[in-house]
Amino acid sequence: MLLGAIVNALAIVIGTTIGTWIPGIGERTKSTILQGLSLAVILIGLSMALSDTADLLIIVVSMAIGGALGEWMGIEPWLNRVGQRIESRFKTIGTGRVAQAFVTASLVFCVGSMSIVGAIQSGVQGQNDTLYVKSMLDGFTAIIFASTFGPGVYLAAVVVLVYEGAIALAARVIGMALANEAVIACLTATGGLLIVGIGLTILGVKKIAVGNLLPAMLVAAVLKGLAPHVNHALHAWWHLG
Template structure:
């Protein structure tokens, strides 16, 4: 849970610093920072994935989970929800700079697989992904803070509430988390993390959120078929 709190604090702190400094970060620096972070995220994904002792289960989990996620349209629905928030909170003809910055940044930071996979990994005992997300969120909040001012500072609270929900949800399933389940679930998550890194590099445009149902397959496999 501490990593979720840190993520919320760093997001708000980035926005606050951006407001007071009022100086944007040069694009060449942001590209360099995101490049390094992307590499580290990719390495973290590979480290988790190679720990699997049942690659066939990992493959089957990702295939079945991705099919389900694609049928449901998880990523598309998340994007639609983000657009819904923008439409609901922004009123034409009003001075809505405050709201625009807050909503746009909130959508950027919580709509996506990273904001869900991070709390799940944290519930399993690894905070690394949320720490990486904290760096990303700090940087984006800083930039938005220089543009929109104090209106984006509450984004940290949005992160905190959203991620805490998925952390508690994952904790609810903790009695089912045997060592085998945790190992293979982390391997499935590792492949997803690698997909996120590839998207960050703009090598692919994978809808990683559609992979999320795959996380439940190792739980079902070890408790129903083994």
């Protein structure tokens, strides 16, 4: 049940190790790679965000509510503090970009339909093929991230393991109730907007507190899940009126 999540985390560790040991990458080359990666991240985010245009209202409301919740909870500062504390304790990591690597890589590796659907398949069906494919993609991405951001990308492997493992365990307990394609589509589209925010931040266009917007994904899933029941109640009230 957890094998897919474990393989995914190991792929990130291997990719990060390779990326941190690639010699002879100059600053200009790193900058060019980073810009190209940023554009690719934005493209991925846009493709995800536009995959569910039927739920635009839910996505907009979720971003507003989720952003307010994230600011109240202080998620972005907390994520940054985690990376900074680890960096201060392990000076050998010392690129000065551990927090950015941790936040960026974790979001890129976790946000998306492959993580959610793959983990649900692992939990409900014990089938890990989707997560195996994602592992290969994440491994190659980790090489690029590590070569530009540094070893802080290692921390994302822990986040991926916990995130996908938790979804797989929840899917095993709750069963097929989680396998709601409409909810997953809405959640993925909302996550796509967060990915776009990551790309814009990496490019230096605008620093967006993407961490504080994370609750928007949960809000979107809840609102989408409740939407049919609300519509049914409204129709019943209308006919009774």
